[in-house]
Amino acid sequence: MGAVAAMTVLLETRKLTRSFGGIRAVDGVDFTLEAGEIRALIGPNGAGKTTFVSLICGRVPVESGSIIFEGRDITHLPAHKRVRLGIAYTFQITSIFPNLTVRENVELAGMREGHEAQIALDVLTRVGLAHIAEQKAGDLAYGHQRLVEIAMGLALNPRLLILDEPTQGLSTAEVEAFISLIRQVAKSTTILLIEHNMQVVMELAHRITVMERGRILAEGTPEEIRSNQAVQQAYLGA
Amino acid sequence: MGFGPYFLLATLEGLVSAAVLALTAVGLSLVFGVMRVVNVAHGEFFMMGAVLAWWCASLVSGNPALGFLIAFLLSPLIVAGVALAADRLVLKRLHYEPEATIVATIGLLYIIQQLALTFYGAEARPVQAPFDWRIQLPWFGYSGYKFFVIAAASAILLAVWFLLRRTNIGLIMRATQIDREMAQAFAIPVDRVYAGVFAFGAALAALAAVLIVPIKQAHYLMGQDPLLLSFIVVIIGGLGSLRGTVVAALLIGLSDGIISMFFSPTLAKMLATLLVALVLVFRPQGLFSPGGRLVR
Amino acid sequence: MTGPANRKTLALHLAFLAGLAALDFVLPDYHHGVLARVMVLAVFAMGYNIAFGYTGLLSLGHAMFFAAGLYGAALPIYHLGWSVWPSLATGVVAGLALAVIVAALALRTAGVAFMIVTLMFSQVFHLTTLYFTTYTRGEEGLVLPQNVRRLAFPGGEISLASADTRYWIAFILFAAVLLFTLALVRSRFGRALVAIRENEERMRMLGYDVFASKLAAMAVSGTISAAAGAAYAVLFGYAGSGFASIQYSILPLLWVLLGGAATVLGPFAGTLIMFYLIDTASSHTTAHLLVVGVALILLILYFPKGIMGTIRDKWVRWLP
Numbered sequence: 001m002g003a004v005a006a007m008t009v010l011l012e013t014r015k016l017t018r019s020f021g022g023i024r025a026v027d028g029v030d031f032t033l034e035a036g037e038i039r040a041l042i043g044p045n046g047a048g049k050t051t052f053v054s055l056i057c058g059r060v061p062v063e064s065g066s067i068i069f070e071g072r073d074i075t076h077l078p079a080h081k082r083v084r085l086g087i088a089y090t091f092q093i094t095s096i097f098p099n100l101t102v103r104e105n106v107e108l109a110g111m112r113e114g115h116e117a118q119i120a121l122d123v124l125t126r127v128g129l130a131h132i133a134e135q136k137a138g139d140l141a142y143g144h145q146r147l148v149e150i151a152m153g154l155a156l157n158p159r160l161l162i163l164d165e166p167t168q169g170l171s172t173a174e175v176e177a178f179i180s181l182i183r184q185v186a187k188s189t190t191i192l193l194i195e196h197n198m199q200v201v202m203e204l205a206h207r208i209t210v211m212e213r214g215r216i217l218a219e220g221t222p223e224e225i226r227s228n229q230a231v232q233q234a235y236l237g238a
Numbered sequence: 239m240g241f242g243p244y245f246l247l248a249t250l251e252g253l254v255s256a257a258v259l260a261l262t263a264v265g266l267s268l269v270f271g272v273m274r275v276v277n278v279a280h281g282e283f284f285m286m287g288a289v290l291a292w293w294c295a296s297l298v299s300g301n302p303a304l305g306f307l308i309a310f311l312l313s314p315l316i317v318a319g320v321a322l323a324a325d326r327l328v329l330k331r332l333h334y335e336p337e338a339t340i341v342a343t344i345g346l347l348y349i350i351q352q353l354a355l356t357f358y359g360a361e362a363r364p365v366q367a368p369f370d371w372r373i374q375l376p377w378f379g380y381s382g383y384k385f386f387v388i389a390a391a392s393a394i395l396l397a398v399w400f401l402l403r404r405t406n407i408g409l410i411m412r413a414t415q416i417d418r419e420m421a422q423a424f425a426i427p428v429d430r431v432y433a434g435v436f437a438f439g440a441a442l443a444a445l446a447a448v449l450i451v452p453i454k455q456a457h458y459l460m461g462q463d464p465l466l467l468s469f470i471v472v473i474i475g476g477l478g479s480l481r482g483t484v485v486a487a488l489l490i491g492l493s494d495g496i497i498s499m500f501f502s503p504t505l506a507k508m509l510a511t512l513l514v515a516l517v518l519v520f521r522p523q524g525l526f527s528p529g530g531r532l533v534r
Numbered sequence: 535m536t537g538p539a540n541r542k543t544l545a546l547h548l549a550f551l552a553g554l555a556a557l558d559f560v561l562p563d564y565h566h567g568v569l570a571r572v573m574v575l576a577v578f579a580m581g582y583n584i585a586f587g588y589t590g591l592l593s594l595g596h597a598m599f600f601a602a603g604l605y606g607a608a609l610p611i612y613h614l615g616w617s618v619w620p621s622l623a624t625g626v627v628a629g630l631a632l633a634v635i636v637a638a639l640a641l642r643t644a645g646v647a648f649m650i651v652t653l654m655f656s657q658v659f660h661l662t663t664l665y666f667t668t669y670t671r672g673e674e675g676l677v678l679p680q681n682v683r684r685l686a687f688p689g690g691e692i693s694l695a696s697a698d699t700r701y702w703i704a705f706i707l708f709a710a711v712l713l714f715t716l717a718l719v720r721s722r723f724g725r726a727l728v729a730i731r732e733n734e735e736r737m738r739m740l741g742y743d744v745f746a747s748k749l750a751a752m753a754v755s756g757t758i759s760a761a762a763g764a765a766y767a768v769l770f771g772y773a774g775s776g777f778a779s780i781q782y783s784i785l786p787l788l789w790v791l792l793g794g795a796a797t798v799l800g801p802f803a804g805t806l807i808m809f810y811l812i813d814t815a816s817s818h819t820t821a822h823l824l825v826v827g828v829a830l831i832l833l834i835l836y837f838p839k840g841i842m843g844t845i846r847d848k849w850v851r852w853l854p
Contacts, residue, residue: 057739083741095736097729108729109740111722152740276646328831336646337592341791341834344784348827355821466657469650508661515654518647519639 010035010160010190011056016065018055025051027214028065033160038182038191040205042198044234047211049194050092053162056192057089058082070159084112086159090149090166092194098138102129105137105148109155119155127151127181143174150178154185161185162192167200179203202226210234243377248496254384254453256491257391258446260484262464263471264398265442267483270472272415272435275334278343280443281465282350283321287313287444288365288456289358295365306368309448314441320350321440325433334432347461354458362460367452387449394445399480411435466507467494470514540720543854547716550799551709558701568813570701572806573708574766575785579793579801580711581758582786587795588724589751590731594649595656597782598636599756601663601775602628603763608773609669612676618685618694622764629760630753632659637752641745656783663775675774683771700769707765708802711758716798718754719854727751728796759786781823788826791833794842798854803841 011033018026025048033039041049054060056067058079066075074082083089097105103120110119124130127147132140137148146166153161163182167175175197182191182204195201201208201222208225210217218224218231225231266280290313295305324346332338371382402408414421414431422428443464454460467490475486490510497506554573561569578600585591606628610616616624640651663670670676683694685703692699718724730737730744738744767773776782785808786801793804808829815822833840839847846853 059735059739078743080738080741080743083739089739091736091739095733097732097736099732100729104725108725108737111726112741152736156740274646276650328835331835337649338834338838340592340594340646340649341787342831344787345827345830345834348784348823348830350827352821352824352827356819356824360820469654473650502665504661504665508658508665511654511661512658515651515658516639518651518654519642 008035009033010070011192012068013056014066014068016052016055016062016067018051018060018063020051024214026055029211029214029216031209031216033190033192035159035190036186037206038186038193038204040201040208041192041194041211042196042201042208043211043217046213048214049211050164052211053089053164053192053194057087057162059089083156083158087162088153088156088158088160089162090153090164092164092168094142094145094149096137096145096148096152098136100137101134102137102140102144102148102151103133106151106155109152113157116155119157123151123155126184127154128177143170146170147174150181158189160190160192162194164194165196166193167195167197175200240377245496246375247378247380249492250380250384252492252495253388253488254450254491255495256488257388258450259464259467259471259491260395260487261391261446261449262443263468263475263483263487264395264480265439265446266468267472267475267480268411268435268442269439272411273334273432274336275329275339275436276336276343277436277439278340278465279324279346279350280439280468281461281463282347282354283317283440283461284443284447284464285354285456285458285461286317286320286350287447288451288454288460289354289458290316290444291448291451292358292363292365292456302366303368305366306448306452309365309451310445313448314444317444318437318441322433322437325436329436330429330432351458351461358456358458360458362455362457364455365451381453383452387453390449391446394442395480395484398442402480466511470510473514473518542852543716543720546853547712547798551712554708555705558698558705563697566701567697568809569806570697570704571770572802572809573701573704574762574769575809576789576802576805577708577711577765578759578762579786579789579805580715580798581755581762583790583795583797583801584715584718584727584758585752585755586787587790587797587800588719588731589727589748591748591752592649592787593640593652593752593755594780594783594787595636595640595652595654595659596755596759596786597778597780598656598659599629599633599759600763600766600782601659601778602632602756603760603765604767604773604777605663605670605763606760607764608676608678608767611678611682611768612773613669615682618683618768622761622768625764625767626757626761629763630757633753633756633760634749637749637756641748641752653780653783656778656780660775660778660780663778670773670775672775675772675776678767678771678773680771683768694769694771703769704765707761711761712798712802716854719798723747723750784826784830788830788833790840791838792829792840794840794844794846797840797842797846800840800842807841 009032013029013031016026016029017024029052043049051060055062058077062075066073068074069085069087074085097108103124106120106123107116110116113119121130124133127150129144129147129151132144137145140148146169150163150166167178170178179200185191193204205222207219207221209219210225210231212234217234218228220228262284266277269275269277291309294309294312295302298305298308328342329339332342367383369383372379373382373385402412410426410431414426414428418428471483471486471490475482494506557569558566582596585593603625607621607625610621610624611618636652636655640648640655643651664672680693680695684691685694694700694703726737726742726747730742730747734744763777789804789808790801791804792808793802794800811825812822815825842853
């Protein structure tokens with residue numbers, strides 16, 4: 001998929017809303033994601049980013065509004081069915097299986113397809129974890145655990161990969177490795193990326209969506225967002 | 239006796255059951271409300287209260303009123319002590335983890351029950367009421383002691399309400415229930431609160447048993463029914479809600495009394511248990527915490 | 535799991551079974567009878583282990599599944615004069631049906647609520663056996679006379695009244711369930727169950743229908759428990775409502791905890807040891823269930839992995 005690929009809409013939300021105890025965490029959000037792009041979702045803490053992607057992948061039920069994925073209304077579809085349609089989510093707080101080996105962790109993602117051993121080997125090689133595949137995931141350094149998290153997402157061979165603060169806690173070198181990995185992955189998968197690390201955002205994102213207080217504040221290319229006054233005031237200036 | 243007076247009799251009997259049940263259930267409710275612990279041995283604390291009441295009465299065998307007084311004061315204290323020991327030695331060490339705690343309280347149930355069997359025996363033994371007073375109603379005579387039970391239980395429940403709502407201790411308990419971490423941040427000694435609540439809940443069950451034992455005999459298996467009924471009351475009445483527990487106890491106690499007069503008690507129990515299980519399955523919200531969320 | 539580990543595991547379990555079989559020839563009468571009973575109860579424990587040990591579903595109501603099998607087999611024999619084979623089938627089917635219905639309801643809850651709901655459903659079942667005393671004879675129970683306890687085969691008939699026959703029937707059932715559990719645990723379904731136990735939310739987000747998997751686990755667990763119940767009725771000739779009481783929900787929990795939850799051999803070890811412990815205690819006191827209480831507390835406090843679990847943890851990593 002290159003710059004001249006047809007712009008097909010992969011994911012769309014219409015007036016998506018979710019409250020928690022009186023607070024509108026996601027407030028009537030209209031959002032469109034095109035196939036093949038890398039979209040970064042940024043904003044201050046509490047802006048509703050994680051709630052928004054949780055609504056998309058089905059972890060949190062929708063209060064009102066709709067979600068359309070590849071032309072299909074998935075608003076009330078249970079989470080596991082959305083995964084089978086091609087939406088993968090990696091958790092903000094690493095959520096792997098610490099008592100299983102790295103390989104066993106990733107195999108779980110591929111087990112539904114069948115040839116999980118092969119899938120796991122491929123993915124672990126891509127991600128650079130093949131050399132520690134037999135170690136217990138709980139014994140790994142934090143950065144490697146984050147990579148296992150991402151590997152599980154990749155093993156699902158998703159159409160849409162949602163990454164929730166993937167570089168949090170990673171070293172500079174690990175962040176660089178992450179950036180090149182995602183550039184590779186983006187050739188075959190659409191990426192929606194929640195990030196606080198601006199370097200990662202600026203280097204990877206085709207477009208950026210800025211959220212604040214449950215709403216979209218601004219959307220555009222990295223240059224447009226960098227020069228946007230409102231965004232600077234609300235977020236980047238801080 | 240016509241239907242009206244018969245119904246009145248059933249109602250009075252139901253009120254007595256409800257009074258004792260309310261007291262027992264409040265103990266269970268407090269423990270689950272504050273500590274998030276399901277104490278399956280709660281019925282055994284009840285039984286212990288009854289057995290100890292018999293023992294106290296047997297110490298002063300001439301004087302049932304004195305025996306009752308001693309039982310009323312001593313039995314809850316001893317049971318509270320046992321509960322405290324169980325909390326310190328076992329529950330605290332499990333960090334009150336829900337599933338491990340239930341398994342531990344099941345173990346506690348067996349231990350208390352079998353120790354009662356060993357030291358008290360398998361027979362049911364009666365305890366004399368502290369006073370023998372017959373109230374003559376127009377249609378039938380009724381035991382004055384039973385009225386006393388209703389009055390005493392109500393008084394104790396009022397005292398518990400007062401403790402929870404109007405004193406510092408009650409405030410601390412409620413704070414710990416609502417948010418344990420915040421309570422700790424406010425330098426509330428959560429561990430000690432837990433120990434105190436567990437002991438207090440057990441004491442309430444023991445008190446209820448002391449009240450009922452002159453009416454029912456003391457038997458080592460007598461804890462099973464109160465446990466099941468308390469569960470039912472607490473699930474229907476809701477936690478953190480003293481009022482809800484009392485209302486539910488009234489409902490269950492009265493209907494159990496009335497239904498048992500006209501139908502088989504086994505059938506009544508079956509339907510009540512099934513109903514409560516279905517309530518838990520289909521309407522867990524609002525039944526298990528003030529916040530409306532079922533705590534795992 | 536790699537090839538050599540697979541072979542080692544299978545070899546170990548087959549050797550164990552061979553040992554059990556050999557015991558038929560050497561054990562004195564009393565222990566011979568005990569072992570037959572233990573094997574059947576261990577099947578119950580293995581069934582419970584699938585729900586509790588592997589899937590992490592702490593049910594406090596499994597007595598109802600055992601009793602469904604028990605009465606499902608005993609009632610047709612006693613009241614309708616059925617022969618053993620179809621009665622065993624009804625026992626097993628009754629357990630399966632009950633397990634599916636109960637699980638479909640109970641799995642809408644989790645954690646503590648799940649424990650209470652399963653406990654309550656089991657209580658209802660127990661009360662039902664006490665209510666319909668005309669059919670079940672309540673606590674007193676149904677005694678199945680020896681002459682009806684016969685298994686018909688194409689070649690002829692064998693009487694289940696002989697201790698030797700009982701041992702072999704119990705052994706065959708035990709071996710079948712043991713090997714089935716071994717296969718299940720190493721299958722994709724089994725691995726999914728363990729993963730669900732470890733991190734349910736993650737499994738959901740990996741595309742697994744967690745509710746369906748748990749339901750299947752409960753169904754398998756309940757069916758195996760019922761098979762044990764049906765076998766028990768037919769082999770030992772007795773079906774009483776005591777088997778539907780809370781005690782028979784607590785005992786499999788205890789057996790599995792002691793032997794080692796989520797191990798294949800653990801349930802047998804726990805059942806065997808506990809049986810002898812209670813047996814020994816009951817010759818000293820009527821309050822022998824004290825052993826149950828003490829064992830539960832000691833296990834949960836100090837020894838939550840049980841015997842096989844600790845062995846696996848410390849020495850034999852590949853033990854399933």
